[in-house]
Amino acid sequence: MRQNIVKHYYRKPEKVADMENHLGNDLQMIQTSYYDVYFYFACDLIYIVFTIGTLFTFHWILVAYSLVISFFAIVVPKLLEKYTNKATEKVSSKNAQFLNLIENWFNGLEELRRYKNKSILKKKIGESSHQLEQSEYQRDKSMIYVGMVAAIFDVMGRVGVPVIAGILFFNHQVSLGAILTAGYFANGIFYSVNSCVTKYIQLKSTKTLRDQLAKLQKIEADKKYDSIDEIASIEVKNLSVKYEHGEKIAYPNFVINRGEKVLLVGDSGTGKSTLLKVLLGQIKLSSGEVIYKNKNDELIHPDFNQIGYLAQDLTMFDASILENITMFNSKLNDRVNSAVEANAFVHDEEKLKDRLATEIEVKHNLLSGGQQQKVVLMRAMVHEKSILYLDEATSAIDQKGATKILRNLTQGKETLLMIAHNLSEEQRALFDREIHLEGK
Known part of the structure; x- marks a missing residue:
């Protein structure tokens, strides 16, 4: 049972x-x-x-x-x-x-x-x-x-x-x-x-x-989903969400095309994090729709669990740093070194006695907030997610390291939608465009 x-x-x-x-x-x-x-x-x-x-x-x-x-x-x-x-x-x-x-x-x-x-x-x-x-x-x-x-x-x-x-x-x-x-x-x-x-x-x-x-x-049979690699566009249309306490947030219409790098900005309370959860099917809509289409402009139903999502509350496990990156899939070990370099973790690794083999405990994590963000970013990179939704994914990382990470992210083939505050002009310029959310 x-x-x-x-x-x-x-x-x-x-x-x-x-x-x-x-x-x-x-x-x-x-x-x-x-x-x-x-x-x-x-x-x-x-x-x-x-x-x-x-x-x-x-x-x-x-x-x-x-x-x-x-x-x-x-x-x-x-x-x-x-x-x-x-x-x-x-x-x-x-x-x-x-x-x-x-x-x-x-x-x-x-x-x-x-x-x-x-x-x-x-x-x-x-x-x-x-x-x-x-x-x-x-x-x-x-x-x-x-x-x-x-x-x-x-x-x-x-x-x-x-x-x-x-x-x-x-x-x-x-x-x-x-x-x-x-x-x-x-x-x-x-x-x-x-x-x-x-x-x-x-x-x-x-x-x-x-x-x-x-x-x-009762274990339901796995539903048949389309691969996220088939997603050519993501469209938000007449979308609104109502919270339990009665507040309602309406979102602008927009389309994100495959490979675009989009920055999602707006004041606190405008529903940025909520929007990512809506796109992942985690929150029910009050009105409107989220439409995923393939290159033939046909409606598809992707498996949201396969989309790379980095929430503000990071998920770590009582295991080695390497296992936290590969998610216990040793076949991905050969991708880790390039991810370490791309996410500015080289110097962090050198400071650790056992390097990536270092064991961490979630409740007493020896990694700083910024280092944890890098680990989760490396996790998404080695798994080669074609779509990434990032919620303040570099907020605890120093400016130099964050710039390097963002540059690598925006130069890749992935479709990227990222929430961020206080980015420098240099960092903002790395994105193709911005979507601004406004209050009621």
């Missing part, structure tokens, strides 16, 4: 907290409340069937009574299963919220320390933790109520069967030994019935969760 869910998230990633919840807590709940329970539920059920069958050797009334009580012992708690199901779903939801809150607040831990604001962190974590604990308490309480209902029928069965056997004895319909034996069997039957009911409710309480995980395990 976990492997299939991982495959799903590889294609359609979600928030880290949601993925952690499904891959950790939810799978653990399914294991303990479904798979572990299922085997013993089946064993109890088999025992009940055979034992009730044995009562036939004494008198059919004992069987009828056992079946009636067993029926109510099963049906009545079943009416309560929607509450236990809802309670289990709430535990999953609260756990996801808790993980999401931890992720969001601990990302800003350094800032909280800087302003000595530990109390707000404790408060937020405490509140969310309490909500999670309450949801778990409510789930346990609902299970206890179901258990109490089952216990009532359990007592009725254990006491009722021997009593009926006693009445039959005085009516000379069964022997004295049948009373003791029926009592013994009744204990076994209704203990197992009670156990079955409890286990059944546990099994059913996970239904919503199991349905959710089942959907995540």
Whole structure:
């Protein structure tokens, strides 16, 4: 299950907290409340069937009574299963919220320390933790109520069967030994019935969760996309995006032709980064369209994952610098040296003891912001992406290094759309043209 869910998230990633919840807590709940329970539920059920069958050797009334009580012992708690199901779903939801809150607040831990604001962190974590604990308490309480209902029928069965056997004895319909034996069997039957009911409710309480995980395990067949190498033009037409808080951004119409080097500029808040995400299909449009065409002016549907995209939040991995450049594809190693030169990383490499074999840790990265940008730029270069969308890709690199990198980028065959602030006149002149975004 976990492997299939991982495959799903590889294609359609979600928030880290949601993925952690499904891959950790939810799978653990399914294991303990479904798979572990299922085997013993089946064993109890088999025992009940055979034992009730044995009562036939004494008198059919004992069987009828056992079946009636067993029926109510099963049906009545079943009416309560929607509450236990809802309670289990709430535990999953609260756990996801808790993980999401931890992720969001601990990302800003350094800032909280800087302003000595530990109390707000404790408060937020405490509140969310309490909500999670309450949801778990409510789930346990609902299970206890179901258990109490089952216990009532359990007592009725254990006491009722021997009593009926006693009445039959005085009516000379069964022997004295049948009373003791029926009592013994009744204990076994209704203990197992009670156990079955409890286990059944546990099994059913996970239904919503199991349905959710089942959907995540469905691996859609890879859609057929056109190669990004077929893209001859990218057209933005009557495009607008509306944010959740209500703000709407409208974009000018424009066309970027294959091989063009375009600089995207505008004040903060004009939607430059959002535009790149729209072009990559990551954000839904409010109106308008993005049109990709081939050299025959035909509409195509490229695989956006194959487009080179460098976001402001760089993605690095706990691995060597070389592996971060090649993305663990050793076949690309022979392209790395030229990428190091083109991205002004030669002097940076010389300062490292193990050079490109140097291992880095994402949370304690020994590379500066500018060096990390160079690594990600080299990654795009060695993979020879024919289209590059760059969001402030050189903002942390010194002027000399940035100029060299931009010169190499603009002299290549790639189609380039780049967001940048504060470029020098020399750097701006390297681009074919500029697209200016304006505020509302």
